[in-house]
Amino acid sequence: MPKVKTHSRAKxxxxxxxxxxxxxxxxxxxxxxxxxxxxxxxxxxGSSLVAEANLNLVKRMLVLR
Incomplete structure (x- = not known):
């Protein structure tokens, strides 16, 4: 299986x-x-935390499991 690339902008x-x-x-x-x-x-x-609704999407872009 190939490596999974991270989303460049998300990183x-x-x-x-x-x-x-x-x-x-x-x-x-x-x-x-x-x-x-x-x-x-x-x-x-300032910055804020990612909402719970978008958390899985962002984790997938950053290739976090």
Whole structure:
């Protein structure tokens, strides 16, 4: 059976924490920033955890079992 390749973008986007949770960056921080409030842009700076509904999809992209 051949090796399973990881999804190239997923490997740059997601990080696995020590406890096994998967962190992701927040969306909507790339362009059209002039109309967004400073409070909204500040809250988009950090990262959050991948939702339970998407966890299996992300694990499959990262080839985590």
């Amino acid at each position: 740059k986007t997601f990080t696995v924490t020590g406890s096994g949770a998967i962190k992701r960056p927040k969306a909507y921080k790339s362009h059209l920033l002039t109309k967004k409030s400073n409070k909204r842009k500040r809250s988009l700076r």
